Amino acid sequence: MTRTLAALIALSFAAPAFAESHASMGNAEAGEKAFNKCKSCHMIVTDDGTDIQKGGRVGPNLYGIIGRQAGSVEDFNYGDDLVAAGEAGLVWDEEQLAAYITDPREYLREYLDDSSARSKMSFKLRDGGADVAAYLASVGPDS
Numbered sequence: 001m002t003r004t005l006a007a008l009i010a011l012s013f014a015a016p017a018f019a020e021s022h023a024s025m026g027n028a029e030a031g032e033k034a035f036n037k038c039k040s041c042h043m044i045v046t047d048d049g050t051d052i053q054k055g056g057r058v059g060p061n062l063y064g065i066i067g068r069q070a071g072s073v074e075d076f077n078y079g080d081d082l083v084a085a086g087e088a089g090l091v092w093d094e095e096q097l098a099a100y101i102t103d104p105r106e107y108l109r110e111y112l113d114d115s116s117a118r119s120k121m122s123f124k125l126r127d128g129g130a131d132v133a134a135y136l137a138s139v140g141p142d143s
Contacts (some may be wrong), residue, residue, distance in 0.1 A: 016027025026098065026128075034128035038062075038101075041123070044139055052139050059121065065092050067138040079120040081108045088112065094137055098129035 035044075037057030044063045046052065054062065060073040070086035071078040085108055090096065100107045104119035111117075125132060137143065 002091040026130030026132070026134030026136040028131070030128065031131035031133070031138075034125070034132050035135055036130065037123075037125060038132065041121075044136070047141070063105055066094060066140050067096065067142065068092055079118060081112060081114070081117040082119060084117075085111050088123050094130065094133040097136065098133040101125045101132060102129045108111070 011047040035053060038059075039053050041056045041059035042051040042053075042062050043057065045061050046063055060076040061077075068091065070090040070092060071083035072086055089112075090111060092100075101121075101124075103124050104121040105117070108119050109115055127138035
């Protein structure tokens with residue numbers, strides 16, 4: 001009886017955390033629509049050259065961004081602070097990417113603990129960051 005009660009108490013604490021972590025995950029279908037705001041600067045092109053989303057070349061190709069070290073696409077000219085964040089261990093996952101695209105400059109300032117950190121990406125996706133991150137995860141090489 002004591003073990004059952006202890007298990008129920010443990011589950012009562014774990015359930016809200018589980019629900020919260022899953023509630024924060026984005027919707028890939030909504031993210032595909034929200035990506036329309038991103039494609040003026042970014043494209044999604046597979047390693048073999050297949051276009052998933054045609055777009056601009058101001059920003060790096062976002063194919064395979066989930067699981068990639070920040071600031072590491074070859075031949076792309078990133079800002080120094082994003083490269084520094086990658087060298088400090090920043091690897092994009094859905095949560096980190098969603099936070100970054102919501103406010104890139106503030107994200108880097110917090111991540112690097114540097115109030116003067118800047119991002120070349122000035123666009124802020126105020127709504128739908130988690131959805132866009134989920135969409136990018138869904139079209140990556142591991143999806």
